[in-house]
Amino acid sequence: xxxxxxxxxxxxxxxxxxxxxxxxxxxxxxxxxxxxxxxxxxxxxxxxxxxxxxxxxxxxxxxxxxxxxxxxxxxxxxxxxxxxxxxxxxxxxxxxxxxxxxxxxxxxxxxxxxxxxxxxxxxxxxxxxxxxxxxxxxxxxxxxxxxxxxxxxxxxxxxxxxxxxxxxxxxxxxxxxxxxxxxxxxxxxxxxxxxxxxxxxxxxxxxxxxxxxxxxxxxxxxxxxxxxxxxxxxxxxxxxxxxxxxxxxxxxxxxxxxxxxxxxxxxxxxxxxxxxxxxxxxxxxxxxxxxxxxxxxxxxxxxxxxxxxxxxxxxxxxxxxxxxxxxxxxxxxxxxxxxxxxxxxxxxxxxxxxxxxxxxxxxxxxxxxxxxxxxxxxxxxxxxxxxxxxxxxxxxxxxxxxxxxxxxxxxxxxxxxxxxxxxxxxxxxxxxxxxxxxxxxxxxxxxxxxxxxxxxxxx
RNA sequence: GCCAGGAUGGCCGAACGGUAAGGCGCACGCCUGGAAAGCGUGUUCCCUUUGGGAUUCUGGGUUCAAAUCCCAGUCCUGGCGCCA
Numbered sequence: 001x002x003x004x005x006x007x008x009x010x011x012x013x014x015x016x017x018x019x020x021x022x023x024x025x026x027x028x029x030x031x032x033x034x035x036x037x038x039x040x041x042x043x044x045x046x047x048x049x050x051x052x053x054x055x056x057x058x059x060x061x062x063x064x065x066x067x068x069x070x071x072x073x074x075x076x077x078x079x080x081x082x083x084x085x086x087x088x089x090x091x092x093x094x095x096x097x098x099x100x101x102x103x104x105x106x107x108x109x110x111x112x113x114x115x116x117x118x119x120x121x122x123x124x125x126x127x128x129x130x131x132x133x134x135x136x137x138x139x140x141x142x143x144x145x146x147x148x149x150x151x152x153x154x155x156x157x158x159x160x161x162x163x164x165x166x167x168x169x170x171x172x173x174x175x176x177x178x179x180x181x182x183x184x185x186x187x188x189x190x191x192x193x194x195x196x197x198x199x200x201x202x203x204x205x206x207x208x209x210x211x212x213x214x215x216x217x218x219x220x221x222x223x224x225x226x227x228x229x230x231x232x233x234x235x236x237x238x239x240x241x242x243x244x245x246x247x248x249x250x251x252x253x254x255x256x257x258x259x260x261x262x263x264x265x266x267x268x269x270x271x272x273x274x275x276x277x278x279x280x281x282x283x284x285x286x287x288x289x290x291x292x293x294x295x296x297x298x299x300x301x302x303x304x305x306x307x308x309x310x311x312x313x314x315x316x317x318x319x320x321x322x323x324x325x326x327x328x329x330x331x332x333x334x335x336x337x338x339x340x341x342x343x344x345x346x347x348x349x350x351x352x353x354x355x356x357x358x359x360x361x362x363x364x365x366x367x368x369x370x371x372x373x374x375x376x377x378x379x380x381x382x383x384x385x386x387x388x389x390x391x392x393x394x395x396x397x398x399x400x401x402x403x404x405x406x407x408x409x410x411x412x413x414x415x416x417x418x419x420x421x422x423x424x425x426x427x428x429x430x431x432x433x434x435x436x437x438x439x440x441x442x443x444x445x446x447x448x449x450x451x452x453x454x455x456x457x458x459x
Numbered sequence: 460g461c462c463a464g465g466a467u468g469g470c471c472g473a474a475c476g477g478u479a480a481g482g483c484g485c486a487c488g489c490c491u492g493g494a495a496a497g498c499g500u501g502u503u504c505c506c507u508u509u510g511g512g513a514u515u516c517u518g519g520g521u522u523c524a525a526a527u528c529c530c531a532g533u534c535c536u537g538g539c540g541c542c543a
Contacts, residue, residue: 045512
């Protein structure tokens with residue numbers, strides 16, 4: 001949430017900033033409601049002041065035993081009460097309306113964000129790992145075909161137990177998943193992160209704290225009711241990213257300056273509806289309804305947040321470097337920024353199998369595996385995340401940042417495609433072998449069931 | 460799930476129908492050669508800031524007046540029950 005006072009005092013700056021990101025917000029309506037609210041608030045305060053004086057007087061009159069004057073005062077007070085109720089009821093309505101609007105105004109982009117309309121104007125910073133590429137097969141098999149051949153990814157049976165967009169990992173596939181999780185957690189622990197294992201159901205208040213609600217209710221899985229129904233603060237949703245429970249963990253707390261920077265990592269499953277996302281670009285496990293990821297969340301002092309953003313990006317990159325997976329770094333332009341972010345930097349790994357138009361010269365495509373974001377005080381204001389600066393009397397909003405470290409299915413896609421061998425096996429990246437009991441190659445499994453027999457896939 | 464008790468400022472903690480003590484911490488000032496101690500002031504949010512309003516977990520109610528009484532809810536503690 002942006003600062004209401006700032007909006008009131010700098011409407012043109014806010015208007016320009018929102019225009020740059022292509023946001024459609026009726027600022028005039030908001031400013032007008034704010035204006036009307038302030039008038040009513042002042043009127044209500046006045047009336048209350050008057051009543052407080054009378055009530056105080058009643059106490060004195062009771063003590064002095066002045067019956068008649070007391071009765072008269074009580075009569076006055078009753079009259080005021082009705083008037084106050086009317087004024088304040090209207091003010092409260094406007095206040096709610098104002099709050100509703102404020103929750104839907106996106107964050108103001110940082111001045112360093114490149115201007116642009118959409119993803120075409122994102123700016124590539126650099127690439128890593130392309131100078132010394134690994135020798136792969138002439139024709140790389142896409143992960144969704146390979147996963148099926150090796151019988152390590154089973155999408156069909158996932159659809160059977162749950163629905164499309166859910167999948168089973170089996171044997172070495174499941175093992176690779178576990179290995180990636182443990183490996184990532186170890187890397188980040190070295191970087192000073194403290195592990196958390198959060199609850200998976202999340203209440204609406206927390207979802208609003210990080211910015212998922214109210215605008216993006218359709219993206220989340222709601223527990224126990226339809227997404228279309230009205231929800232209460234304590235209604236539950238399935239965790240869409242560990243950012244939500246971890247950031248809200250300190251909601252309404254005041255942290256000590258010594259606590260900062262506070263760095264948490266959390267591995268959780270993530271649930272996303274991804275409505276209407278189907279096609280070649282999303283085949284396989286690139287876009288699914290449930291996936292696991294290690295999330296990095298930082299709580300920092302405002303003056304350090306942009307330095308931290310660079311460091312945070314480096315901490316996520318470290319995972320790809322150790323896995324020796326080629327990738328690129330992309331600065332998002334104003335038009336492609338997420339709702340709550342002031343600045344975002346994407347990390348995209350190279351998946352060589354499917355040639356896409358916007359992929360690199362070597363063929364294949366880019367897969368976003370992490371976005372390092374600085375939210376500044378946007379989430380802090382929503383969730384009530386504060387700290388007390390030294391030599392400061394009052395608590396202030398801190399800055400929050402996060403990045404995936406990393407999204408596991410897409411890293412798995414990159415491994416299955418980039419580390420693929422001519423014979424259809426997959427070499428396990430060296431960094432992961434200690435987590436797989438020294439295993440060096442994924443050779444796959446014999447398939448199970450009569451369908452496999454009929455297809456000639458087993459004897 | 461049942462019963463009992465509880466929730467007050469950054470923290471601790473009093474007040475139990477008449478408008479929120481006190482202590483700790485922190486900030487600023489006085490004092491001091493300097494520090495400690497001591498003393499003073501300040502230390503939630505909102506507004507149109509020499510002023511005013513709101514705020515005792517949340518939401519309702521009773522009353523001229525609610526931290527205080529009543530109802531509902533959330534969370535915490537203890538006991539009982541159930542349970543992998």
